[in-house]
Amino acid sequence: MSRAARAVRPVLVGLAALLLAGVLWELVKVVVPDTGLHLGEASVLPRTDDVAMPHVWDVAARMLEPETGASGAPSVLVATLHAAWFTLGVSLVGWALGVVGGMVLAVLMQRWSLAESAVLPWVVLSQTVPLVALAPLVVGWGGRLQLGAFAWERWMSVALIASYLAFFPVAVGALRGLKSPTDAQVELFRASAAGWGRTLLSLRLPAAVPHLLPALRLAAATAVVGAIVAEVSTGTRGGIGRLIISYAQAASGDPAKPWAAIVGAAALGLLAAGVVGLLGAGLRRYRHAEVS
Structure with missing residues (x-):
């Protein structure tokens, strides 16, 4: 297969x-009734009418x-793109923080087996804490942070929460x-005295590159999810979470309007993972290493 065909193939598969x-x-x-499918009083499948599931x-x-009936109002697509751009920037900051934190933890756990035994269970346990419970704590902590003229912005709390989700796949993938x-x-x-x-x-x-590249893509997607949830939980305006x-x-x-924003959020996650996937182009010679 030619290089051009290999480059186009993922795009065609995605479409x-x-x-x-x-x-x-x-x-x-077409198949499910408009009122959904019920067995007794239990709802098995959701409603499929045009209100719940528009075409x-x-x-x-x-x-x-x-977007609204006001004169000169932007289209829903333009508003979604602006909100997605804001969330993407915050997500990338969170992703970068998560990658650095995950790599540091992975190196420490590889270097000392005691560190792996002590830290890895907590790394896994950290992912069981719901973001909706964590977000108010992060916002409250950031609001009390004073370092001279430095002011903690609300979007920084969102980025920190996004990094909380992003560091886990990086730490586990890099350690492996x-x-x-x-x-x-x-x-x-x-033997070479290295x-x-x-x-x-x-x-x-x-x-570690063959293990790390999928972890970085997963971290990018989870950082977007974390940023969207954090925007909703912290009340941060300007992002796609609040737009939804x-x-x-x-x-x-x-x-159809809320579904348009949801589609934009899904596309944002795919875009973030795709952008990070471009990192693999510079590491192509390591990608075919044996992965056990």
């Missing part, structure tokens, strides 16, 4: 997946219409990658 999702959406509307083409058409070299490879470096730092840079980090809440208030009379 086919979006088309399939739209077809399945419409198929559910795909209605959502697409609503994106091109003005750093421990992936065989004993024979490690012994070869020791210290721990040299072994880390020349052996363990290159070997704002549009949801008009769901009964304008059902």
